[in-house]
Amino acid sequence: MTGEIIIPENIAQAKKYLKQKFVPLAGGTTLLLNRSANQKLLDLSKLKLNYIKYQKKSINLGAMTTIGELLEEKKLENIFGGLIPKALLTIGSNLNRQMITVGGNIVGIHPWSVLPALFLLLNSRIKTIQKKIYPAEKFFATAPKSLLKNELVSEVEIPLAWAKSIGRWEKLSLTATDYPLISVGVLPVEESIRIVTVGLSLLPQLFIIARKNIDKEIENIGEKVKISQDIRASIEYKREILKNILTDILQ
Ligand SMILES: Cc1cc2nc3c(=O)[nH]c(=O)nc-3n(C[C@H](O)[C@H](O)[C@H](O)COP(=O)(O)OP(=O)(O)OC[C@H]3O[C@@H](n4cnc5c(N)ncnc54)[C@H](O)[C@@H]3O)c2cc1C
Incomplete structure (x- = not known):
């Protein structure tokens, strides 16, 4: 491939190249494998978007922060009952996790992408260098691109209002590092329970249920959930697995 690669030194330069149809390059784990001929790339590595900032009411993750860097951040183990590192550890191999970034994982979305579902579960907000702010429910209602x-996504803001809730994350896959057949995230919040799914469709799905009549709520989710074809398992199998995982977690 012969396309140009530019490494802007600051946000102003990046904005200029984005207008010229340069495509953002983050960890490159998708983009460099599928690069089309003469595609012009904008390498984001010098934009200082690599950070974890603690604010009074939120944690803000820079778009170029890698999964590996998030896993090194011990403070993340103390919120949401350790939900964040537990979810991150289900992503690929250790080597992949050193390259995959927050921004690349949420913008280049795949059915197996963990961060879109995690950020949806935690009611996060996605911010861009153009100063736009998208609630996760809007950002992941369609393909983000x-x-x-x-x-250009600059950061993701996770509110801490529910940080004391104990979350759960379960993955079912053929091997530990394989893409999930299904993953489920759960976070009890006040009178309700938030549930997200990974691996059932391109976009993550969020369900908010009441804490009572759990059996009935799980049956309802089984009826409502959208499941795409997957050569590894039938739609009905995935539906039953989802209900079983939820029953295990919630009862
Ligand atoms: C073997 C393997 C196994 C994997 N397993 C999993 C898994 O189980 N779960 C999981 O969640 N992921 C998994 N991944 C990662 C996933 O498939 C993608 O490769 C990864 O999320 C892309 O992130 P990246 O930082 O490498 O982005 P890139 O490949 O650099 O970019 C991906 C897309 O996002 C765009 N982009 C990147 N950053 C920004 C930004 N800041 N603003 C706007 N657009 C941006 C790019 O233009 C591109 O279109 C796996 C990857 C590999 C190679």
């Missing part, structure tokens, strides 16, 4: 057009 079609929403963003030429925008």
Whole structure:
């Protein structure tokens, strides 16, 4: 491939190249494998988007922070009952986790992408260098690339209002590092329980249920959930597995 690669030194330069149809390059774990001929790339590595910031009411993760760096951050183990590192450890191999970034995982979305579901579960907000702010429910209601057009994600803000709730994350896959057949995240919040799924469709799915009549709520989720074809398992198998995982976690 012969396309140009530019490494902007600051946000102003990055904005200029985005207008010229340069494509953002983060960890490169998808983009460099599928690069089309003469595609012009904008390497984000010098934009200082690699950080974890603690604010009074939120944690803000820079878009270029890698999964490996998040896993080194011990403070993340003390919120949401350790939900965040537990979910992150289900992503690929240790080697992949050193390259995959927050921004790349949420914008280049796949059915197996963990961070979109995690950020949806935690009611996060996605911010861009163009100063736009998208609630996760809006950002992941459609393929993020079609929403963003030429925008660049700068950070994800996770509110801490529910930080004392104990979350759960379960993955079912053929091997430990394989893509999930299904993953489920659960976070009890006040009178309700938030549930997200990974591996059932391109976009993560969020369900908010009451804490009573759990059996009935699980049956309802089984009926409502959208499941795409997957050569590894039938739709009905995945539906039953989802209900079994939820029953195990919630009862
Ligand atoms: C073997 C393997 C196994 C994997 N397993 C899993 C798994 O189980 N679970 C999981 O969640 N992921 C998994 N991944 C990672 C996932 O498939 C993607 O490769 C990864 O999320 C892409 O992130 P990246 O930082 O490498 O992005 P890149 O490949 O650099 O970019 C991906 C896309 O996002 C865009 N982009 C990147 N950053 C920004 C930004 N800041 N603003 C706007 N657009 C941006 C790019 O233009 C591109 O379109 C796996 C990857 C591999 C190679």
